[in-house]
């Protein structure tokens with residue numbers, strides 16, 4: 001199994017191109033199920049999760065083409081066309097869905113367009129129980145009938161298709177907002193989603209749906225109003241740059257020290273995380289080409305953060321920020337409020353000599369003067385990359401085992417970091 005070997009101590013200097021966002025690319029690909037016409041997506045990242053979703057969509061009858069594929073084009077995102085002329089199968093089987101939670105989201109478009117769906121209950125990163133009750137609640141409000149049968153959610157639309165409804169989410173949920181928004185585009189009448197997720201990826205998908213002919217008001221706010229239409233049509237849409245990848249490399253540069261330009265980054269999409277970096281003493285500056293991160297190697301201040309739905313501090317950067325705080329000059333409190341079990345990196349960070357105590361939702365990180373390289377292993381995507389960040393600053397060699405999680409969400413990670421002077425390689 002592939003591993004990543006790194007030797008800490010080098011500062012990072014140079015430029016890192018930010019890829020298209022995984023968490024926008026996946027629902028955008030799923031949106032192709034809503035129309036018989038081709039949907040062309042630009043800037044699609046080359047990731048294991050994208051490949052897996054391609055298999056799932058192909059099983060439903062989507063024809064997928066990758067344009068201009070050449071070995072030398074690996075630096076830019078892919079341009080791909082998804083054409084669901086006919087939905088040939090409305091079942092998303094366990095074998096395909098179990099490894100990635102977002103694949104469950106096909107339930108919305110299948111139900112809206114084909115009026116039925118049979119989708120296996122999802123899997124994904126081991127970061128909490130992650131139920132689907134809010135998806136089912138929302139779909140029922142649009143008139144769907146739902147049964148659970150042998151691990152599958154079996155959903156049927158009423159005669160004539162889904163109808164508009166009022167969906168008030170008791171908590172902010174990215175996935176269920178995507179699904180209800182997509183389903184409502186083809187429902188009869190008006191749907192109002194209250195307490196909708198405002199994550200930039202939701203906005204990106206909403207803008208693509210509008211380009212496909214959907215009628216959506218309130219994009220980028222907590223209330224989305226969707227007027228159903230009879231049909232959507234094809235469109236071309238570029239996936240927005242990945243804010244979590246941006247924040248991850250910002251924290252890597254902060255940890256290792258140096259001066260890095262994160263090319264194509266959109267600072268407006270991660271203000272809370274950049275504010276925390278600024279408070280920690282990292283120099284953050286917006287530039288025409290992206291975002292510049294500088295740290296001269298002086299002490300890092302301890303900063304408390306609490307994860308919150310957008311525009312708050314993202315849960316997907318919690319592990320990386322914790323890695324950074326292990327070397328602060330004080331004591332930082334990190335509170336995880338989105339997922340109940342997202343501290344699996346704590347035991348692994350301890351292998352580097354980090355001092356972290358977890359009580360309930362709160363991790364107390366007491367900075368240490370030095371980390372030492374170690375053999376580590378991670379259990380989810382963002383936790384894995386937090387170990388890479390720790391390794392960049394640790395004395396000596398670090399070996400990150402079981403890196404298939406990294407390949408799910410970070411495109412060309414070793415190349416991007418070694419291009420800035422890090423000593424990092426994949427060992428096969």
Ligand code: EPZ
Nearest residue numbers: 023102130131132133134135172173174175316338339381
């Ligand atoms: C999305 O997951 C992201 N995944 C996650 O990124 C991210 O951590 C999360 O949003 C929060 O920002 C993708 O976009 C593919 P939620 P999602 O529904 O949609 C609870 C990564 O590393 N909930 O917003 O699954 C849930 O358990 C991944 O890229 C219910 O209780 O997250 C959680 O506590 C990991 N019932 C909270 O809501 C439901 O029916 C927020 O989850 C649905 C969710």
